[in-house]
Amino acid sequence: DTEVTQTPKHLVMGMTNKKSLKCEQHMGHRAMYWYKQKAKKPPELMFVYSYEKLSINESVPSRFSPECPNSSLLNLHLHALQPEDSALYLCASSPHIHGELSNQPQHFGDGTRLSIL
């Protein structure tokens, strides 16, 4: 069992739907991440949150909207997605992004497999 929990595991949605992906960790980590991964490709970073504040947005389209309500939760709100957005969405967390702890590994969840019809 992973220490980062993602729900749902699978999601099928139409291009006009609004849905949200959820991620939760209880390891006391203060950095949380969203990645997008296409089949047989490496994960691509989308967003980084540090202490509940958005630190990095990798030029992600506005149809993806992240939210970090508290230090344990990370959401990704989806609206008007395109078929090319179908992918595995991975959430990760790490203790910190600065200083000595910055080289601690990121812990990943199982991911949400998203299909856009």
Place this chain on the structure above:
Amino acid sequence: AQKITQTQPGMFVQEKEAVTLDCTYDTSDPSYGLFWYKQPSSGEMIFLIYQGSYDQQNATEGRYSLNFQKARKSANLVISASQLGDSAMYFCAMRESAAGGTSYGKLTFGQGTILTVHP
């Protein structure tokens, strides 16, 4: 320019044999960390092993060891006594210094190597 290069798209190994997965990297930062992750078909990214740029010794973690050659900028993963459950995609990743800049917190992944263990 590619920062992490994994030149082996696929590797095959016999059960109980050892296998080496290659990884080379490119950075001008003196402080960086190198990570290996395993991703089974289920999708979860599992952390295997970490090597810091200032670490004097090669990292080891159970059946996993990292052959770190700093001058050659290589960080190959060695899996000893392969098991059927080792069949998966393996990613090498690098994190550069967190001191300033916008790259902090960011992992750069290689393209991955699919390892298949034969019985």
